[in-house]
Amino acid sequence: MRACLNNRIGWCAVAIAALLPVGAAGAAQLKDVRVWAGPAYTRVVFDASGPLQYKISQKNGQVLIELPDSNPGGDFSDPSAQGLFHGMTHSRLGSGMQLTARVDPSSRLKSFLLKPKDDGDYRLVLDFYPADNAAEVERDVAADSAAPAPKAPVAAAAVAKPAPVPIYSNPTHSRRVAAEQAAAMLNGQRQVVVAIDAGHGGKDPGSHGPGGTLEKNVTLAVARELAAEINRQPGMKAVLTRDSDFFIPLAQRYKIAREHNADLFVSIHADAFTSGDAKGSSVWVLSPRGKTSEAARWLADRENRADLIGGTSLDDKDDSLAKVLLDMQQGWAIQASDMIAGNVLKALGRLGPTHRGYVERANFVVLRSPDVPSILVETAFISNPAEERKLRDPGHQKKLAEAVMGGVKNYFESTPPPGTWFAAEAARRNGVQLASSASQSSGKAAGRDVHKVGRGESLSSIARQYGVSVGALKNANQISSNTVRAGTTLTIPAG
Numbered sequence: 001m002r003a004c005l006n007n008r009i010g011w012c013a014v015a016i017a018a019l020l021p022v023g024a025a026g027a028a029q030l031k032d033v034r035v036w037a038g039p040a041y042t043r044v045v046f047d048a049s050g051p052l053q054y055k056i057s058q059k060n061g062q063v064l065i066e067l068p069d070s071n072p073g074g075d076f077s078d079p080s081a082q083g084l085f086h087g088m089t090h091s092r093l094g095s096g097m098q099l100t101a102r103v104d105p106s107s108r109l110k111s112f113l114l115k116p117k118d119d120g121d122y123r124l125v126l127d128f129y130p131a132d133n134a135a136e137v138e139r140d141v142a143a144d145s146a147a148p149a150p151k152a153p154v155a156a157a158a159v160a161k162p163a164p165v166p167i168y169s170n171p172t173h174s175r176r177v178a179a180e181q182a183a184a185m186l187n188g189q190r191q192v193v194v195a196i197d198a199g200h201g202g203k204d205p206g207s208h209g210p211g212g213t214l215e216k217n218v219t220l221a222v223a224r225e226l227a228a229e230i231n232r233q234p235g236m237k238a239v240l241t242r243d244s245d246f247f248i249p250l251a252q253r254y255k256i257a258r259e260h261n262a263d264l265f266v267s268i269h270a271d272a273f274t275s276g277d278a279k280g281s282s283v284w285v286l287s288p289r290g291k292t293s294e295a296a297r298w299l300a301d302r303e304n305r306a307d308l309i310g311g312t313s314l315d316d317k318d319d320s321l322a323k324v325l326l327d328m329q330q331g332w333a334i335q336a337s338d339m340i341a342g343n344v345l346k347a348l349g350r351l352g353p354t355h356r357g358y359v360e361r362a363n364f365v366v367l368r369s370p371d372v373p374s375i376l377v378e379t380a381f382i383s384n385p386a387e388e389r390k391l392r393d394p395g396h397q398k399k400l401a402e403a404v405m406g407g408v409k410n411y412f413e414s415t416p417p418p419g420t421w422f423a424a425e426a427a428r429r430n431g432v433q434l435a436s437s438a439s440q441s442s443g444k445a446a447g448r449d450v451h452k453v454g455r456g457e458s459l460s461s462i463a464r465q466y467g468v469s470v471g472a473l474k475n476a477n478q479i480s481s482n483t484v485r486a487g488t489t490l491t492i493p494a495g
Contacts, residue, residue, distance in 0.1 A: 037083025202247030225401035235421025344407030
């Protein structure tokens with residue numbers, strides 16, 4: 001497979017016999033097409049029932065895609081315009097079909113095909129890059145084409161400048177493997193990743209204050225301040241779902257956190273009410289009803305089941321076991337969310353009044369990640385004139401970010417994820433010697449993790465945490481019993 005890159009005045013035509021030898025491809029139906037737009041690029045994804053043969057060409061603002069052996073499925077419809085993609089029509093072309101897309105004349109195109117995952121669909125992916133990102137497009141794309149890409153694309157931006165997002169799908173690896181690969185700094189201890197979601201954006205302005213303040217602008221300002229606070233803290237790294245004024249679908253927001261192996265997802269909002277008297281900040285976590293409905297969706301959806309929940313695929317488990325595993329993972333995520341939300345609410349309470357004084361629960365879409373602790377922060381009531389004035393003030397925005405940061409940092413200091421800088425600091429404070437890059441005097445393999453057993457932990461919960469089996473954990477520590485005492489330091493075997 002090859003990528004196709006064409007400049008604004010040239011033609012580029014590539015005929016590709018996708019995924020099968022020449023002459024072996026049968027007629028494939030186009031089942032669906034999806035468009036996603038972010039600041040770095042616009043992606044169009046075609047789902048097909050079988051292998052595709054296609055020829056693609058671009059000139060100025062028009063892209064022609066010829067599919068000589070394909071036909072539209074009964075539910076296929078042309079997508080609406082988003083980003084650099086300005087719309088599309090389709091028509092018959094002999095025994096096949098032709099797609100005519102309108103795009104930004106200066107856009108640069110990259111195309112590739114993806115084999116299905118398990119019993120999924122074949123996918124034809126078109127990425128349109130703005131002219132100022134042309135250098136990014138011209139990189140060697142062989143690795144991109146060889147690796148699976150996510151079903152729905154992901155957008156993330158650094159604090160200073162939005163950058164094109166690599167095409168990858170972390171759910172094809174375990175979270176532990178991805179974390180180990182990222183542990184290039186901090187003496188081998190990976191950074192805690194916090195995904196920060198600035199609520200609303202683009203065509204969705206959110207609530208309006210009486211003075212004309214838009215919620216989407218307030219949330220972006222506070223999110224940027226929070227990201228800056230996090231990136232200044234050793235052992236932490238921020239990922240923004242958006243760093244400018246554009247729209248992201250709600251479900252896509254928490255998927256961004258999962259794609260970046262986030263340890264926490266924080267969604268920033270500003271509350272509103274019909275009365276201007278309502279005031280105070282609040283913090284929300286997922287409700288039990290939301291947990292139950294999301295579990296049902298994950299268990300019913302084949303693609304979800306094939307995804308990794310806390311490093312474990314549910315696809316090869318029977319329904320009963322998959323339900324138990326998912327319930328345990330969700331239970332852990334919600335328990336962690338409760339703790340973080342309590343810390344953040346307490347920190348916000350020191351800055352000003354809270355709306356109710358306790359963590360609240362709701363079935364918000366952005367809180368539905370089954371394996372990433374997630375909280376939603378309502379910074380204040382934008383409908384209250386006094387609080388609206390504060391929300392517009394950069395100084396107060398910074399204080400809000402500092403308060404949220406204080407609550408988040410407190411959680412990671414008290415409950416550090418294994419293998420992180422915070423875990424290393426906690427071990428140092430507790431007098432536990434972490435495995436170093438040199439061989440240990442005991443003769444055990446270098447670089448292994450150690451874990452100090454906390455109150456209420458079991459061998460099975462620790463094994464799940466590190467992605468190893470209970471038997472391997474017992475063998476590595478010469479344990480014959482199925483119980484372990486709090487305070488015991490365990491060596492974690494290689495996965």
